[in-house]
Amino acid sequence: MSGPVGDGASNQDVDLNLAPIIDCFTVLITYLLVTASFLTLSSVDVSVSATGTGAPPPESTGPPPMTMAIELKAGGNLEIQIRGGAENKKLSYNVPGETGGWNMALLTSRLQEIQGKWPAITEVSVTAEPAIIYKDIVSILHEIQNVMPKVYISG
Amino acid sequence: MRTSFIKKKKNASTDVALQITSMADIFMILLVFLLKNYATSVTNIAPTAHLSLPEVNKSKGVIKETLKVEIANDLVMIDQKPALALHAFQFDPSEDGPGGVSPTVARVLNEQRKLRPEPNMDSSLLVMADQQTPYSTIKRVVASAASAGFVDLQLVVVQGE
Incomplete structure (x- = not known):
């Protein structure tokens, strides 16, 4: 030049x-x-639920609050447990897995039914069997957050 | 003088002009693109241990830079420094503390917490775990984090399409 x-x-x-x-x-x-990193990273935000050590909660006169817990089990099965409320309910729903994995569509529809029936439930606590791998846990957490944003993971 | 009918070969020119103007244009465009990508990517969040992150479609969470915990097959790293060795994602039996807490992980997290700019306000932790990590390992790390005051977890995933 x-x-x-x-x-x-x-x-x-x-x-x-x-x-x-x-x-x-x-x-x-x-x-x-x-x-350069060409991967797009994102996050699934969860909180840690209390493990129960410490001072007991003060006695309350009203009905216990309604809580929902989801447990991931082997074979792609999920168990949804609902506790509390005015009648001190103890309900359990199963979400059986489909061949090859978790049934996300059924889980979403069950969560939407529960949310419609009991709008007071706004939080979900998630646990899993020890052998469940992290990839499945994160997928389930993400799916739950699409319906109920506030998710706790048991520590 | 007889005209020679033998045509003499003219010496071929050996000068080759290298057109580097177009190369400079391409390099300039490539450089701008890579600098833009470098500036907007969260480079500190790239995993340092040999782990493969799980992929989640349409994940919406935005990563906030905070203390990072990485869980790989053979070690747990906290703030990019090895904290504890694992054996195929399993903790050593000596790390079985009360409430499922790993004493070493809890101690390192407590030390790191004190180094944070706002130790009493910051309860967020970035967790990068290999996708094959069993829940038992995750549970122990989560329990250790909770004992150190980190109750808000950002589970880092690769955003799928």
Whole structure:
């Protein structure tokens, strides 16, 4: 690359040396390509439920609050337990797994039914059998959060 | 003088002009793209241990930079430093503390908590675990985190399509 420099009386051609620029670009681009991460990371936000150690709660005169707990079991089965309320309910629903994994559609529909029946339930506590892998737990947590955003994981 | 009918080969020009202007244009565009990608990516959140994160479709959670715990096949890392060795995701029997808490993990988390800018306000923890991690291991780490005051967990996942 070159261009004239100066006024019309004394033009001088100046050669622009691109070789060092290309060298810098090559090194910089190589570094950025090696360090770039093309994965999009996101998060599933959960809270830790209390494990029960500490001062007992003060005695309350009203009915116990309604709570919902979901347990992940082997074989893709889920058990939904509902406790509390005015009649001190103890209900249990099973969400059987389908071949190859969890039945997300049935889980979502069950949660929507429960939410419609008992709007007071706004939180879910999730536990699992020890052998259930993290990938399945996160998938279930994400699916639950689509219906009930507040999810606790038992610690 | 007789004109020679043998045509002499002219010396071929050996100068080859390398067109690097277009290469500079391509490099410039590539550089701008990579710098933009580098600036907007959360580079500190990239996992350091050899673990594969689970994939979740249409996950909406936004990662907030906070203390990071990584759970791999052979170790637990806290703030990018090894905290505890594992054996195929299993804790050593000596790490079985009261309430399912791992004493070592709880101690390191407590130490890290004191180093945070707002130790009493920050209860958030970033958890990056291998997708094959069993719930028993996750439960122990979660219990240890809760004992150290970290009750809000961000479970990092790869966003699927």
